[in-house]
Amino acid sequence: MARNNSFIRLEGTLDGLTFYRKNGESFVKTKNRVSKNRIMNDPAYARTRENMQEFGGAAKCSKSFRTSFAGISRLVSDSYLNSRITGKFRRIVGNGAGLRGQRTYDIVNQVTDFIDFNFNIDKPFDSNFNAPSGGPMINASRDSITWDIPDFNTDTYIEKPLGATHFKLALAAGYTSNYEWDTAVNGYVPVEEVPDGAGVVTYSSALTIGGMVGSATSLTADLTAYAPIPATTALFGATGIVFFQEVNGDLYPLAQGHSMKIAVGG
Secondary structure, eight states: OEEOOSSOOOOEEETTEEEEEETTEEEEEEOOOOOHHHHHHOGGGHHHHHHHHHHHHHHHHHHHHHHHTHHHHHHHOOTTHHHHHHHHHHHHGGGSSSSTTSOOBOOGGGGGGGTTOBSSTTSOHHHHBOOOOOOOEEOTTSSEEEEEEOOOBHHHHBOOOTTOOEEEEEEEEEEEEOEEEETTTTEEEESOOSSTTOEEEEEOOOEESSSBOSSOEEEEEEOGGGOSOOTTEEEEEEEEEEEEEEETTEEEEOSSOOEEEEEEEO
């Protein structure tokens, strides 16, 4: 490390030199290059390899989770969903059985860690919709989720984005299997390939914003096509709201303002 005494104050990396500021002073250091071969074989990097392996497992769990909600996630997610959900999976592996770098992703027994996870961190579901309801319920065989919402006043319990005239409530459900280390492929694989990554989404009819809805709303996510559900596969249920604008009698989804959260798991 050396001080940069030039009148030119650079920041960033250029030709292998990294320029940065610390405590009001400018410094420069050479970029540290460690070969891939050394990382993969040097005993000094054993912990790094373990972390890399488990991060790979978290990325696979994250992909499965996101795939199961693909039918709605484009509308309700922020651009950081991938990294945020991968981080949650990465944290739960610390409780998994096995050697470091090969610990099991026991998602089934840690579903509560995902409750209240918002798909858009800047648009929490509870800030958009907070009408009283019992919340979604998973049936005993874990192949159906129901959500019953009593009649409510939309002016009181919905925070609408600018331009919204209507909304639909959504109930989404998806499966993510536990993941385990497979020495044959030198990587993580789902304990059960089916129904890992499978999911459904169902919507209410379009409801007008303004006054009472006029009746109770009942939604069911039917997953019986995937039954029987393995004990090593977790089921997540998410509640969401999507907003629309009426133009000349047609409804168009807004470009933003929608939200969804994980509300139940089992």
